Each structure stands twice: as C-alpha cells, then as structure tokens.
Amino acid sequence: MGAIDFKAKYTDAALGYVWSVVKPLAYFGVLWLVFAHLLRTANQTEDFTLFLLIGILLFLFFIDSVSTMLPSIVEGGATLRRLAFDPILIPLSASVAVGITFLANISAFVVFAVIQRIEPRVEWVFVVPLLGELYLFTIALGLLLSALYVRFRDVGQVWELVAQLLFFACAIFYPVGILPSWAQKVAFLNPFVQVMQDIRHVLLGGASGPYDVSAGNVYAGYGGRLVPIVIVALIVLAAFVFFRREGRYFAERL
Amino acid sequence: MATAIEVAGVSKTFQIPHEQRTFLREYFLHPFRRVTYERNQALKDVSFSVEEGEFFGVIGPNGSGKSTLLRILAGIYVPDRGAVRVRGLLSPFIELGVGFNPELNARDNIRINGTLAGLTKRQLERKFEEVLAFSELERFVDQKLKNYSSGMLVRLAYSLAIQIPFDVLLLDEVLAVGDEAFQEKCFATFDRFKEEGKTVVFVSHALGLVGRFCDRVLLLHEGAVRALGSPHEVTDLYRERILVA
Numbered sequence: 001m002g003a004i005d006f007k008a009k010y011t012d013a014a015l016g017y018v019w020s021v022v023k024p025l026a027y028f029g030v031l032w033l034v035f036a037h038l039l040r041t042a043n044q045t046e047d048f049t050l051f052l053l054i055g056i057l058l059f060l061f062f063i064d065s066v067s068t069m070l071p072s073i074v075e076g077g078a079t080l081r082r083l084a085f086d087p088i089l090i091p092l093s094a095s096v097a098v099g100i101t102f103l104a105n106i107s108a109f110v111v112f113a114v115i116q117r118i119e120p121r122v123e124w125v126f127v128v129p130l131l132g133e134l135y136l137f138t139i140a141l142g143l144l145l146s147a148l149y150v151r152f153r154d155v156g157q158v159w160e161l162v163a164q165l166l167f168f169a170c171a172i173f174y175p176v177g178i179l180p181s182w183a184q185k186v187a188f189l190n191p192f193v194q195v196m197q198d199i200r201h202v203l204l205g206g207a208s209g210p211y212d213v214s215a216g217n218v219y220a221g222y223g224g225r226l227v228p229i230v231i232v233a234l235i236v237l238a239a240f241v242f243f244r245r246e247g248r249y250f251a252e253r254l
Numbered sequence: 255m256a257t258a259i260e261v262a263g264v265s266k267t268f269q270i271p272h273e274q275r276t277f278l279r280e281y282f283l284h285p286f287r288r289v290t291y292e293r294n295q296a297l298k299d300v301s302f303s304v305e306e307g308e309f310f311g312v313i314g315p316n317g318s319g320k321s322t323l324l325r326i327l328a329g330i331y332v333p334d335r336g337a338v339r340v341r342g343l344l345s346p347f348i349e350l351g352v353g354f355n356p357e358l359n360a361r362d363n364i365r366i367n368g369t370l371a372g373l374t375k376r377q378l379e380r381k382f383e384e385v386l387a388f389s390e391l392e393r394f395v396d397q398k399l400k401n402y403s404s405g406m407l408v409r410l411a412y413s414l415a416i417q418i419p420f421d422v423l424l425l426d427e428v429l430a431v432g433d434e435a436f437q438e439k440c441f442a443t444f445d446r447f448k449e450e451g452k453t454v455v456f457v458s459h460a461l462g463l464v465g466r467f468c469d470r471v472l473l474l475h476e477g478a479v480r481a482l483g484s485p486h487e488v489t490d491l492y493r494e495r496i497l498v499a
Contacts, residue, residue, distance in 0.1 A: 078354070078355075079355075080330070081325075081349065082330070082346065082348045082353045083346060084328050084346065085370045089370070252268065
C-alpha cells in the first residue's frame with residue numbers, strides 16, 4: 001500500500017521519483033549558500049556541509065512524515081466508511097512513502113561523505129537505534145495528529161505553523177551549542193533535536209565542532225538523554241491509546 | 255442449520271450537532287455555549303438472526319436504518335448497545351462498493367482493496383484476472399478511476415467484492431447503476447451463491463428482486479423492526495402500510 005501511495009504521488013510528474021531526491025538537495029543547496037557563503041556562520045562547525053545535510057535530511061523526514069500522516073485518515077475516509085479494517089493502516093502506509101524517500105536521500109549523504117573524505121567508523125552503527133527512536137517519535141506524533149484532525153480540522157493549520165517554527169528552533173542550520181543554556185534545555189525537550197545531535201556526533205565525531213552538545217550534556221544530573229527518550233515513550237503511549245479509542249468511531253465522524 | 259448472523263438488541267444513535275464544531279476557534283469564541291445535539295436514533299433495539307445459506311433481504315424507506323445496520327454488521331460502526339455476531343468471512347459491498355482512490359488506476363485500486371479485505375499477495379495475483387474478467391473492464395485497467403463512469407465503478411466494485419473469499423456477503427443497492435447486461439450477470443452470481451450455500455444480506459428498494467431472490471425479508475421502519483417473514487408477506491405489508499402512508 002505504501003509503495004502504491006509513493007507511486008501515486010509522482011505518477012503525473014515528468015521527472016517522477018527524481019523529485020523525491022531533488023527536493024531535499026535543493027533545500028540543502030539554498031541553505032548552504034546562505035549560511036556557508038553569505039553569512040559565514042559555517043565556521044562555527046568544522047564540517048558545515050555534512051552537518052547541515054544531516055540536519056536537513058532528518059528534518060524533512062520528520063516533518064514530511066507527520067504532514068503526510070496528518071490528513072490521511074480524513075482523506076482515506078471513503079475506504080473507512082465501506083470496509084472494516086484497522087484504521088492505523090492508513091496513516092502507517094502514508095508514512096511508508098516518506099520513508100522510501102528518506103532511504104533514497106541517504107545516498108545523497110553517502111556521496112557528500114565520499115567527497116569530504118569521511119572515513120566510516122564502527123560507531124556508525126549507533127545511527128540505527130537513533131533512527132529507530134526518531135521513527136517511533138515521528139509515527140506516534142503522526143498518529144496522534146491524524147486522529148485529532150478527524151475532530152478538529154485546525155490541527156492542520158497549527159501543524160503547518162509549528163513545522164515552520166521547528167525549522168528555526170531545531171538547530172538545523174546552526175549548532176545548538178550557540179544557544180544560551182536555558183534555550184538548550186528547551187530545545188532538547190524535543191526528541192528530534194536529541195536524535196539529530198546524537199547522529200551528527202556519531203557520524204562526524206569531534207568534527208562537528210566546539211558547539212557540539214547533546215541531551216546528555218544539557219540534562220547532565222537530571223537523567224541526560226533519558227529526558228527526551230521518556231518524552232518519546234510518553235508520546236508513543238498517548239498516541240496508541242488515543243488512536244485506539246478514537247479509531248472505533250472514525251467511520252461515523254468522517 | 256447453524257446461525258450465520260446473530261443480532262441481539264442493537265441500538266445506534268448518531269449525535270448531530272446543530273452547529274458543526276470542527277474548528278477549535280468555535281470553542282474559543284463561544285466557550286460557554288452548549289452545543290445542542292439532535293439525537294438521531296438510527297436503530298432501536300434491533301434483533302434477528304440469519305441462517306447459514308440464507309438469502310436475507312432488508313427493505314424499508316430511505317432513512318429507516320438499513321445502511322447503518324449493514325455497516326454495523328460489517329464492523330464499520332460500533333453499536334451503542336447490543337451485540338452482533340457474524341460467523342465466517344464477511345465481504346461487504348456498501349454504498350456502491352469499496353473505497354476506491356480516484357487518483358489511481360483500476361490495477362492499483364484492486365490491489366489496495368484486496369489487501370485491505372485480507373487477501374494475501376498470492377491470492378491477489380490469482381484473483382486479479384478474475385476480477386477484471388467479470389467486470390469486463392480489461393480495456394480500462396490502466397485508466398484512473400476518476401475517469402470511470404458510475405456504472406463502470408459499480409462493475410469493478412462488485413467484481414471485487416465477490417472475488418474476495420467469503421461466507422457472508424453484504425450487498426447494499428448493488429444494481430442501482432449497472433446496465434441490464436451486468437445486472438443479469440449479477441443475478442447469475444446470486445443463483446450461484448445460493449447453490450454454494452453462501453449467506454447473503456441483500457438491501458434493496460427493488461421489491462421485485464427481493465421477492466425473486468430472498469428467502470426471508472426484514473422490514474425496517476424508523477430504526478425498528480416492523481416485520482420479518484416471507485418475501486411475499488413482508489413486501490405486501492411494506493407496500494400497503496408504509497409506502498402508501
């Protein structure tokens with residue numbers, strides 16, 4: 001189903017699937033030009049190109065997944081009103097298309113890593129559980145919002161705004177370490193920032209510069225990384241409970 | 255004979271808000287205004303059972319609760335009170351069929367709906383040609399459904415519904431838009447279902463068809479069971495008491 005959704009998205013486009021890779025790269029190109037060359041903030045991190053690319057790829061995966069899942073139940077209502085099946089399949093299959101795009105985009109990272117002569121290291125395997133955490137967080141948020149959207153259509157507008165704000169708040173194009181310490185505490189409440197920082201640290205090592213901080217540093221003494229991880233767990237729990245409760249009535253509310 | 259469908263004391267009420275509040279703004283603007291609901295009791299304490307292999311008709315005027323009943327049987331709606339038990343695999347055909355995605359072609363729509371209905375990948379491959387052959391839409395298989403006519407859609411939907419392995423088939427107004435040739439083809443499948451001992455719940459306004467195919471008929475009026483018996487008696491009662499009044 002997810003594969004068919006992916007196909008449907010690009011079937012009328014001349015370049016087809018190519019867009020799924022071009023979009024994040026174009027995004028990346030613009031930001032890179034602005035920050036690395038025009039504003040010269042790049043010198044705060046040693047390897048700004050890969051630093052930025054990792055941030056953008058993860059951010060687009062996160063935002064695009066939630067944004068596609070959010071309206072999926074309302075849009076898939078026709079099927080829900082005619083067939084009895086677990087409604088969770090609709091947002092999950094919507095997220096698969098974004099997942100495929102993300103996997104394709106990893107190849108972009110590989111290309112840049114080769115150009116920048118980054119040597120693969122054993123620690124890189126930590127990326128897998130980190131991506132797993134991000135995936136859980138993303139899916140849970142998507143499920144929660146898609147179920148809420150059935151009741152309140154404003155969720156769509158609010159999410160659009162939040163997504164814009166998150167782009168600036170998530171330390172995509174600047175190192176989170178330049179923020180004042182209270183702002184870092186706030187930023188790391190977002191599990192996305194924790195995952196992104198940890199992935200940057202794992203992939204780039206010390207090369208990510210003097211401002212390389214993680215949830216472990218910021219919440220040292222309060223549980224470190226556990227703070228965002230507990231938040232992920234709570235959101236996952238809330239999402240499944242809420243989705244199960246609401247899901248029984250989707251068909252009659254659509 | 256065993257019971258295929260058991261419906262015991264099922265009630266269902268829909269709350270229809272007088273002003274729809276799908277936007278949070280409305281809660282902020284008028285936080286103290288109570289939303290007044292109109293309660294529409296679609297089904298009132300409905301009980302009946304359908305035997306295995308029975309061709310069971312459901313008739314009643316518009317808004318009498320037929321479609322709600324079918325959706326509850328299909329597990330799409332949850333009843334407020336009462337219980338429904340269906341034995342065996344169920345294939346629903348409701349509101350001109352399954353939920354098709356108009357942006358996709360027939361091929362992908364068959365795959366998606368087949369999967370949702372529980373077909374495995376291998377079953378799907380095997381059934382794919384049969385669905386297409388029955389619908390006689392081979393020429394249009396790669397066309398997007400938004401360019402299909404309603405007659406073509408109903409052909410595709412019915413072909414799909416009967417190719418999914420089932421013991422119980424729910425049919426809601428199947429033949430409303432199909433052409434005569436296709437209707438005859440459907441009648442032939444009805445006869446086949448009867449021979450094979452499949453259970454069919456048939457909702458229709460076409461009293462002639464109800465009389466021709468059904469073993470027993472249930473008459474719904476304003477959400478309650480008015481009569482249950484032989485097609486002849488029940489359709490006569492329906493014509494005299496309800497259609498005339």
